[in-house]
Amino acid sequence: MKEGLFARLEEIYPDLVEFRRDLHMFPELSHKEKNTPKKVAEFLTDLGLEVKTDVGGRGVLGILKGGKAGKTIALRADFDALPIQDEKDVEYKSQIPGVMHACGHDIHTAGLLGVAKVLSENRDSLAGTIVFIHQFAEEVIPGGAKFMIEDGAMDGVDVVYGAHVSSTDQFGGVGVREGNAMANGDTFEIEISGKGGHAAMPHLTVDPLIVGSQLMMNLQQIVSRQTDPLKSAVVSVTSFNGGEGFNVIPDKATIKGTVRTFDPDVRDWVEKSIEKIAVSTCNGLGASAIVNYVRGYPAVVNHSEETNRVERIASELYGKDNVKRIPPQMGMEDFAYYLKEAPGTFFWVGGAMEDSKDVYPHHHPKFNVQEKSMFYIGKLFIATVFDYLEKENHVLPEHEQV
Numbered sequence: 001m002k003e004g005l006f007a008r009l010e011e012i013y014p015d016l017v018e019f020r021r022d023l024h025m026f027p028e029l030s031h032k033e034k035n036t037p038k039k040v041a042e043f044l045t046d047l048g049l050e051v052k053t054d055v056g057g058r059g060v061l062g063i064l065k066g067g068k069a070g071k072t073i074a075l076r077a078d079f080d081a082l083p084i085q086d087e088k089d090v091e092y093k094s095q096i097p098g099v100m101h102a103c104g105h106d107i108h109t110a111g112l113l114g115v116a117k118v119l120s121e122n123r124d125s126l127a128g129t130i131v132f133i134h135q136f137a138e139e140v141i142p143g144g145a146k147f148m149i150e151d152g153a154m155d156g157v158d159v160v161y162g163a164h165v166s167s168t169d170q171f172g173g174v175g176v177r178e179g180n181a182m183a184n185g186d187t188f189e190i191e192i193s194g195k196g197g198h199a200a201m202p203h204l205t206v207d208p209l210i211v212g213s214q215l216m217m218n219l220q221q222i223v224s225r226q227t228d229p230l231k232s233a234v235v236s237v238t239s240f241n242g243g244e245g246f247n248v249i250p251d252k253a254t255i256k257g258t259v260r261t262f263d264p265d266v267r268d269w270v271e272k273s274i275e276k277i278a279v280s281t282c283n284g285l286g287a288s289a290i291v292n293y294v295r296g297y298p299a300v301v302n303h304s305e306e307t308n309r310v311e312r313i314a315s316e317l318y319g320k321d322n323v324k325r326i327p328p329q330m331g332m333e334d335f336a337y338y339l340k341e342a343p344g345t346f347f348w349v350g351g352a353m354e355d356s357k358d359v360y361p362h363h364h365p366k367f368n369v370q371e372k373s374m375f376y377i378g379k380l381f382i383a384t385v386f387d388y389l390e391k392e393n394h395v396l397p398e399h400e401q402v
Contacts, residue, residue, distance in 0.1 A: 001125060002383055008118050009378050017371050019043070020110035021092035027081030027099045027106070030137035030144075033058045036079045036109075040134045043113050047120040049132075056147030058136035062116055066126025070393040074131040074153075074160040075115065075381055076338060077108035078138035087365035102367040104165040104351065109134060111163075111374030115381045128389045131157060133338075141187060141296040143334035149341060158392070159306060160344035161384060162335045163377045167369045168361055169350035172376055174314040175326040176347050178307040182300035183232070183260040184267050185332025186293065190215070190278045192242075194287040196251040206286040208253035209242050215255065215281045215289075216240065222273045233270055234260040234330050260330040262299050271295075300336045303343040310347050313383045318376070349377050 019039075028036050037053065037060045044051045044062035052061040082102045086094035094100040116132050133153055137144035154160070169175065192215070194208035216237050227233045235257065242253025259274070261267040275291045282289040314323045326348070335346045351369030353359050360366045 001122070002386055005118050005122060005382050006379050008121065009114055009375060009382070012114060012117060013375055016110045016114045016374060019113060020106045020371060020374065023079070023106035023109060024092050024101050025095045027094055027096055027101045029083060029099055030080040030140040031057070033080055033136045037134065037136065040079065040109065040113065044116060044132065047117055049116065049120060055153055056144060056149070056151040059144055059148040059151070059153065060134040061153055062132035062134070064116065064120055064123060064126070064130040064132070066128050066130075067124035068127035070126075070128030070389055071158040072129040072131060072156050073385055073388060074133055074157040074338065074342070074344075075112055075385075076133040076135060076160065076162040076335065077112035078105045078135045078144075079109045080105060080137050080139050080144075082139055082363060084363065084365055088368055090368070100365070100367075102364060103139065103362045104167065104369055105138065107165045107351070107369060107371070107374045108163065108377070111377045112381070114374065114378045118378075118382060119385065126389065127393045130385060138334055141185070141294065143297065145334035145337040149337055154338060154341040157342045159388060160338045160342050161306070161310070161381065162338065162344070162346045163381070164333070164346065164348050165351040165369050165373045165377065166348045167351055167353075167367055168359060169348065169352055170322075171350050171352050171354070171370050171373065172318060172322060173350035174318060174323045174347060174380065175350070176302075176307050176311045176314070176323065176345070177326050177328060178302055178304050180262045180299055180328045181302045181346060182328070182333045182336070183234075183262055183330045184299045185296040186259040186267070186271070187296060188257055188259065188274055188294070189292045190255040190274075191290045192253045192255070192282055192287055193289075194251060194253070196249050199247045199249050202249060205249045207249050208251065208287055209249070211282055211285045211287045212240060212242065212253045212255055214285065215278060218277050218281050219274065222270055222277070226273060227266060227269070231263045231266050232261065232328070232330065233266050234258070235270060235274070260332065262328065297332045297334045298336045298340070300333050300346050301339060302345040303339070306343055306345040309387060310345055310380065310384055313387055314347075314380055317379055317383060349373055349380070
């Protein structure tokens, strides 16, 4: 049967490309998605699914009940875009100034809708329920996953799977990771208060820019000298603002940055260290500091059984040489929240453009991926659904049924 479903997915692929390109041309920022969830809901409604809108805010759920009772599987895609100007020279370039799909969420959404269509056409053969989670606001803290879960998106779900296209990995390849896959992601903001004055008389001031420069250097010692080198951590200052006039020393300066960790004890230590170093550095130089530390997404921790399942199925579909166990990544993903509710796994599918000069990393103004990657994601989702339902519901595989 699965081969027939794959053929059907291939048949509707042009429609998925059209849907993806529409999303790409009219992207919407996190927590501001209005038309995107409406388009998704209309698509799912036309399939005859039970559809819930405004889930957790702007999320959409499509619920497909099979012809027989069984386990419940959740499949998740995200649909928000980024505040980046699209610089690609393609016919489906973003038409919204300063906003683009620079991470592949349009691919995820269109691909999952294709899975929903194929499975809905074969619902009588399904022994269970499929919940299609279309999530808003993955790119920001707080993200949409937490709010959707609080609004019931994972109620009754037995297992959950998510996928992410990768613009820099070989097209069609699959990456899996058991255990720690993506990091805890936190943010911090430090406001430094000094004493402003004339730039020609710095001795009468407490220069927050000089204090901030020293603070930036001191923060780097948290990882290089205070953290076990066998336990990963990143402390990156990404913004340093203060002052406007060339001849004015300002009163205040602000430092912003991000922290990435896996170990919860390391996470606690880094947070405390930032506070301690900021206060002591500023006080020692005659300034003061206010630290605002925000805990973002928890780490993505993939479950062993479901990671092994996806690895095995991907190897059967695409060949063992195209499936790799990848190292943990310091990026963050709010798919982590779903994995706290049910076992599951988050995997990657390569979508690198054919010409190497067109390959750009995620969040780049010229980001793009091969659209066929959503077909590869779709096939893997479909095969995983049937494998899970057959084994967990104790249904004989097709070739053993009589």
